[in-house]
Amino acid sequence: MSKFVVTAANEAQRAAWLGGTLPEVEKVRPGLWSIPVPIPINPLRYVLVYALELPDGVAIVDAGWNTDEAYDALVAGLAVAGYSITDVKAVLVTHIHPDHYGLAGRVREVSGAWIALHPADARLLRDRYDDDYVETLVEQEKALLVRSGVPQTVLDTLAGASMMIRHMVTMARPDRLVEDGDRLDLRGWDLRAVWTPGHSPGHLCFLSESRRVLFSGDHVLAKITPMVAVHPQSTPNPLADYLEALVAVRKFEVDEVLPAHEYRFKELAERVDYVIGHHEDRLEEIVEVIGAHDGITCWDIATRLTWSRPWESIQPFMRRAANNETLAHLAWLEAKGRVRRIPGEADLWYSM
């Protein structure tokens, strides 16, 4: 499909993203600030934290990764906007990934802010970040990789691939659970939560109808498509959730999409259409691979798909992601009756 290119809402921010630098702390519009907070060892480089001015302080959408560097950047960014970290009244978290949720607990500690999260993500916290439970999660991930046909030689590396980043997240429990359609209690803001599962089971976007902006988290981004994968904590068919949640936000009439990474942009509906098309292409590619190799494992399908770089140069952590993303597409195709799974020690996939 032909590539649709969004219009950046601020050309300097886009240039910073493309140029590999950190964008400026910026007043997006009256009462609303964008604060880039660096994230370590990650090609996304920064998360865009949004600060929403309130009569008595400030609310933030997402918080950043739990490192001193990130914390300092958040403090400095708030200072540019005229606020202290102790002025933060609320932390609205789009989802539990460490680059969004990691610092929430530390911000609450110093400011007394309340933390909002969707219940479907709140439920995952213990198993993901508590030392007493995380071993089980690694075992479940390993079982999933075995059923995907991942070779024994790389199994352990792949199964434990995300453990190194766990210490960068604190186990803060949310103070308020926010469901689809809930109005956030923030004076001066008509903010409504929109449940957008897929990238994470409890992913939330926040819509302001009066200001015509959507805080899109990782759900819709300017250039990258967020990872949608089957993993031990996902729903059985996360791609179906995700595509449905894309349709749900497509109808919003906004002037600007405020994502958590890269840069702000203007065209929501067109970008949604493009992302849907991208997944449709991917689904067809997978059907073709199975057609040519009936009885193939998920892992062997993944190695045959086109990725942004040759398979051989993809890091273990990203290979696991690639496998689990492929599995999400397979689950979608299976639910639609387009492919068949024969369960075994490793599941084998067949054309219908």
Ligand SMILES: [Zn+2]
């Ligand atoms: Zn994420």
Ligand SMILES: [Zn+2]
């Ligand atoms: Zn993210």
